[in-house]
Amino acid sequence: MPAPRPRPGGRTARIRRQVLDAVLAELGEHGYDGLTMDAVAARAGVHRATVYRRWGDVGGLLADVLDAASDDAWQPPDTGSLEGDLAALNREIQDALTAQPPIVAALIAASFRSEKADHAQRRLWEDRYARCEVIVDRAIRRAELPPHTDARPLLIAATAPVYHQLVLLRTPPDPGLPGRAARTAALAASADAFTTPSSAGDT
Amino acid sequence: MPAPRPRPGGRTARIRRQVLDAVLAELGEHGYDGLTMDAVAARAGVHRATVYRRWGDVGGLLADVLDAASDDAWQPPDTGSLEGDLAALNREIQDALTAQPPIVAALIAASFRSEKADHAQRRLWEDRYARCEVIVDRAIRRAELPPHTDARPLLIAATAPVYHQLVLLRTPPDPGLPGRAARTAALAASADAFTTPSSAGDT
Structure with a gap:
């Protein structure tokens, strides 16, 4: 059974993850020209209104994908030279x-x-x-x-x-x-x- | 009095120059998003039909601008080192x-x-x-x-x-x-x- 995630903003964070994953999937399949707010909302299973309210437009979605990419533990390679x-x-x-x-x-x-x-x-x-x-x-x-x-x-x-x-x-x-x-x-x-x-x- | 330019294609070449100059001017003023076939034709003083027939679309205009840019005598600097x-x-x-x-x-x-x-x-x-x-x-x-x-x-x-x-x-x-x-x-x-x-x- 998955552990409960009681931290504040858990649901908000989950919705963000679903939406950003949908952006990546849509972008990978259709490129920028095929990326629409409605397709992202449908793929994420999130209300259109929520996506428009929170991200505004396609540029807002892409910016959040890019900002989320920094939120990781990536470190550069350490090979010894x-x-x-x-x-x-x-x-x-x-x-x-x-x-x-x-x-x-x-x-x-x-x-x-x-x-x-x-x-x-x-x-x-x-x-x-x-x-x-x-x-x-x-x-x-x-x-x-x-x-x-x-x-x-x-x-x-x-x-x-x-x-x-x-x-x-x-x-x-x-x-x-x-x-x-x-x-x-x-x-x-x-x-x-x-x-x-x-x-x-x-x- | 300017010398006549009897070479074949002189008029075609002149129209091309007018159109490509208009593309550059429109691009400089409005960027890619503001570049339209109609604005280029109007600025160049060339019939819309001519522009559509010869260049097809905005991508065709830009490609011809880029191809024309190679048609020069540019040489890299020669400074001695x-x-x-x-x-x-x-x-x-x-x-x-x-x-x-x-x-x-x-x-x-x-x-x-x-x-x-x-x-x-x-x-x-x-x-x-x-x-x-x-x-x-x-x-x-x-x-x-x-x-x-x-x-x-x-x-x-x-x-x-x-x-x-x-x-x-x-x-x-x-x-x-x-x-x-x-x-x-x-x-x-x-x-x-x-x-x-x-x-x-x-x-």
Whole structure:
């Protein structure tokens, strides 16, 4: 017998889960153009009025899906080396961007259509990149990197080619790309490419 | 008095120019959502029927704008060094992506909406990256790079952070980004990151 969930908001939270699952399913099947409030309500088994009142429009639904995605325990890979961590991270990104149904790709595409989805997508990326900074901290502690290495531009350099090829250039997935992009950034980082000029002198 | 232009197709070419200019102007003012065949025809001073017959729909107009963009004499910067060329290229990309009205950004956004625009955008990127390969050829001739350096992944690595930050992450333009991304790729390239394994041994 499932344990009772007496916390306040339990029913509200359950309805949210049903609705957001329905958004993902509809988005995976029909893409942004086929996503409607009514189809989401019907699939979730929730009153239309509830969906309109709480989420307002399709942009509101997508924004909540994206915000809910940060509400997890995801941590970046920890392989024991900077290049290994970045390569594993890039493989996760490549897998997400090429998954079927193409949920992540559809959410990114939606961020070009809806301002709410745009803002939520940016919040999600900010959250993910912030969590990834530990990769750089660990590499500094292992003396793989200079102490004042700036984490964010290193992480952007490592991951950008995967996004660029799959989301914008839309080339077929290249199994060598995650590792190559990781190696490129790690090589540049160990050659001090991401040490902030103001702090490079005081180590 | 302007010289006559007796080449066949002169009138057709002129109408195409008028229509494509009108697409750019409408796109800059209203974005993809405000772009209509009728507004383009009116602005261009061309019969609606002509526009529908020749371009079919908004996706067809956007695809032709993108295809026309390759029909130019653009060459990548030639500054005398690999890092200088890549930095200058990145500055051109950053300028294009942040220009007002935001034509290039609107065309990229449209490529998520229209399959025809998507294919044309990919053709345009392929054309631009192919032209940029001379940057790597020159660097090899100057002995800045190993002879079997693979041009395309190097160019992707150099330019991807600019696209990633401005098109996907949508962070405010960072004046240091074009140079930093160029330096990162150049450092990695001189450390052999882009030498193909099969050819690395035979130099």
